[in-house]
Amino acid sequence: MLRKPIAFLKKDFLMESSYGMAFLFNFFGIFVSILGYFFIDRLFGSRITPHLEEFGVNYFSYVLVSMAFFGYVGVGLGSFSDRIRGEQMQGTLEAVLVTPTKISTILLSLTLWNLVLATIDMAIYILLAVFLFKVNFAHTNILSTIVVFILTILSFGCLGIISACFIMIFKRGNPFGWIVSSLEGLISGVYFPITVLPSWLQLLAQFLPITYAIRAIEFSVYKGYTLVQLYKEIGFLLLFIIVLLPISLCLFKYSINKARREGSLAQY
Amino acid sequence: METILEVNGVTKDFSPAFSLSGLLSSGLRRPSATRALDGLSLTLTKGSTLGILGPNGAGKTTLLKIISTLILPDKGSVKVNGQILGENDERIKASVGLATSGERSFYWRLSGRQNLDFFAAMYSLGKKQAAERIKELLELFGVTYQDKRFDSYSTGMQQKFALMRALIHDPEILLLDEPTKSLDYASSLELRNFIKDVLVKKHGKTVIFTTHHMDEAIDFGGIFMILHEGKLFAYGTLEELRAETNLPTASLGEIFVRLTGGAK
Numbered sequence: 001m002l003r004k005p006i007a008f009l010k011k012d013f014l015m016e017s018s019y020g021m022a023f024l025f026n027f028f029g030i031f032v033s034i035l036g037y038f039f040i041d042r043l044f045g046s047r048i049t050p051h052l053e054e055f056g057v058n059y060f061s062y063v064l065v066s067m068a069f070f071g072y073v074g075v076g077l078g079s080f081s082d083r084i085r086g087e088q089m090q091g092t093l094e095a096v097l098v099t100p101t102k103i104s105t106i107l108l109s110l111t112l113w114n115l116v117l118a119t120i121d122m123a124i125y126i127l128l129a130v131f132l133f134k135v136n137f138a139h140t141n142i143l144s145t146i147v148v149f150i151l152t153i154l155s156f157g158c159l160g161i162i163s164a165c166f167i168m169i170f171k172r173g174n175p176f177g178w179i180v181s182s183l184e185g186l187i188s189g190v191y192f193p194i195t196v197l198p199s200w201l202q203l204l205a206q207f208l209p210i211t212y213a214i215r216a217i218e219f220s221v222y223k224g225y226t227l228v229q230l231y232k233e234i235g236f237l238l239l240f241i242i243v244l245l246p247i248s249l250c251l252f253k254y255s256i257n258k259a260r261r262e263g264s265l266a267q268y
Numbered sequence: 269m270e271t272i273l274e275v276n277g278v279t280k281d282f283s284p285a286f287s288l289s290g291l292l293s294s295g296l297r298r299p300s301a302t303r304a305l306d307g308l309s310l311t312l313t314k315g316s317t318l319g320i321l322g323p324n325g326a327g328k329t330t331l332l333k334i335i336s337t338l339i340l341p342d343k344g345s346v347k348v349n350g351q352i353l354g355e356n357d358e359r360i361k362a363s364v365g366l367a368t369s370g371e372r373s374f375y376w377r378l379s380g381r382q383n384l385d386f387f388a389a390m391y392s393l394g395k396k397q398a399a400e401r402i403k404e405l406l407e408l409f410g411v412t413y414q415d416k417r418f419d420s421y422s423t424g425m426q427q428k429f430a431l432m433r434a435l436i437h438d439p440e441i442l443l444l445d446e447p448t449k450s451l452d453y454a455s456s457l458e459l460r461n462f463i464k465d466v467l468v469k470k471h472g473k474t475v476i477f478t479t480h481h482m483d484e485a486i487d488f489g490g491i492f493m494i495l496h497e498g499k500l501f502a503y504g505t506l507e508e509l510r511a512e513t514n515l516p517t518a519s520l521g522e523i524f525v526r527l528t529g530g531a532k
Contacts, residue, residue: 007389011375011382018377091372095433098336099390100361260340263282263304263330 004101005109012113026117030124037063038133051193055218059192061135062218066190068125069217071118072149073184073210076156079114080107080164088171094266103256104249107161115153137221144220144227151237152213158244165248165255171267189214212236269313272441272474273335278344280305280330280498304330306498307344312476314440317468317490320478321524326495328478329368332443335476336366349440362391364441365434369449373430376419380411380429383418384436391437398436405432408466423450431459435467442467444477448484460487482521492520494527501527 016022041060048059055062087093087110096106129135185191187201188210194202205211216233219225227234259265281301304327312318320328333339335348337357346353349363374383381402388398406414409428413421421429427450434442447463448456464487467473479485485492492509494502502509502523509523510516518526 003389003392003394007386011378011386014382015375015377090375092375094338094368095373095387096390098338098361098364098366099387100358100392101390102358257340260338261342263280263333263339265338 004105005112008109009112009116016113026121027124030121031128033067034064034125034128034133037067048192048196051195055222057218057222060133061222062193063191064125064129064133064135065218065221066214068122069152069214070185070190071121072153073156073213075111075114075118076153077160077163079111080157080160081167083110083114084164085167088266091266097265103253107164107252111157111160139222139224141220141224141226144225144230145217147227147234148213148216148220148230148237151234151241155209155213155237155240155244158241158248161248161252162244165251168252168255168259184208184210209237209240269315271311272314272349273310273312274347275308275310275331276345278305278308278334278341278346279303280327280334280339280341303498305334305341308498308500310493310500310503312474312491314474315468315472316474317464317488318476319485319488319490319492320476320495321482321485321492321520322495323528325497327498328495329445331495332366332445332476332478335441336364336443337361362437363439364443365437365439366443367430367434367445367447369427369446374418374426376417378418379415380418380421381414383429384414384432387433388436393437401436401438405435424452424455427451439473441474441476444475446478446480448479448481456484460484464488482519482524486520494524496528
């Protein structure tokens with residue numbers, strides 16, 4: 001059952017590790033990014049901290065967790081379409097699709113490596129935060145944090161599958177990728193709490209799942225909230241999954257069959 | 269003899285991909301579709317060799333991709349090894365091995381063996397079973413460079429790996445799209461003999477191949493199918509084609525030119 005996902009994971013590891021410098025630059029990228037927010041905190045932190053009273057942390061601690069967490073959201077949202085486009089451009093998608101492997105297995109297996117990378121990134125964030133910047137994670141509720149992680153991956157995975165449908169049909173043009181990289185990053189509380197936004201943008205943010213995911217993760221990491229205390233955020237993420245999972249899988253099956261009818265599976 | 273492939277009235281049209289420049293150049297009219305296959309029907313029995321001949325754009329590759337489930341026909345039906353296309357695609361995939369001439373269908377930064385390992389897993393071969401099968405295929409094809417990176421292989425070697433991949437799950441039907449396209453004469457001859465003597469005669473595989481080379485088709489033997497503009501122009505053994513065209517001494521090439529009007 002796990003032979004195929006493991007084969008994908010092994011293949012992706014072998015391919016990624018053949019680019020030796022990528023790992024190193026990824027580490028430095030995270031370090032530089034954290035350092036940037038550390039100095040922003042020193043400059044403007046005192047002005048933002050009052051907005052973070054409900055989380056009980058300073059700006060640097062807040063943005064560190066949300067940035068690390070946002071990497072996971074990116075996996076859920078971007079990896080499906082990115083990996084499918086990657087396989088199309090390499091010319092290997094048809095070779096994989098001609099094997100008796102279920103589309104759902106291919107889709108999930110393609111994202112596994114991105115998930116592993118995001119976890120490594122997360123570990124780097126945490127290690128740097130604890131040992132270099134002395135951020136305190138003593139109150140973290142591990143169970144709540146894990147549950148929020150899983151729900152976030154699943155809910156954004158649904159959007160990711162829909163965005164992969166766009167790639168299968170239109171080859172380029174991914175509206176969901178644009179939404180997460182710009183709109184959601186801006187108004188959902190990743191870089192700053194949403195209370196600093198104008199009231200109409202705060203209202204809009206209430207309709208985005210990432211807003212609830214970020215709040216849930218900050219509360220579980222810094223305030224140690226239990227699952228019961230996070231019922232509103234978890235409920236919203238669950239609702240999102242229940243509605244979007246069947247829709248996204250049906251849409252993906254439709255897009256694959258459309259590409260098969262058009263003979264465009266391998267086109268990019 | 270047991271029927272392994274039934275193609276009934278298959279038609280396939282390809283619409284040009286949407287593009288702004290295409291729309292403007294066609295005066296905002298929807299560009300017309302290209303007919304790749306036009307009401308094609310054929311039946312093939314187990315253990316046969318079918319050579320699909322036709323000029324560029326005749327629909328040869330489209331037919332192979334339909335049989336391998338990569339493309340769905342617009343009209344008509346296809347039954348492969350008793351399974352209906354569009355209903356039991358997973359089973360069709362398990363009984364078909366496709367080798368295209370596009371060497372880009374491998375992971376270039378992996379070695380040949382790592383590629384075969386990956387695809388063996390995709391065909392649900394267990395670890396031990398995969399290792400044994402890969403060893404067997406490497407010996408069969410006389411390949412000793414399996415641990416070098418795929419992009420370092422010669423085109424001929426890449427073609428051998430494409431064939432090994434198509435055979436890794438021991439399929440009933442082998443679909444070969446221009447199998448000797450990039451091979452030198454000696455390698456091409458070796459491969460043809462391997463397909464004829466080992467795959468067809470010894471293991472009873474059904475082989476369907478496309479080619480532009482009449483000599484090669486004759487060497488493979490079996491049944492020939494001449495496609496032109498998606499239509500079936502002739503189907504049968506060389507003797508049957510000669511009888512059908514009233515050219516009792518003609519070569520396959522002469523029959524091809526007569527039927528297709530010398531199309532390239």
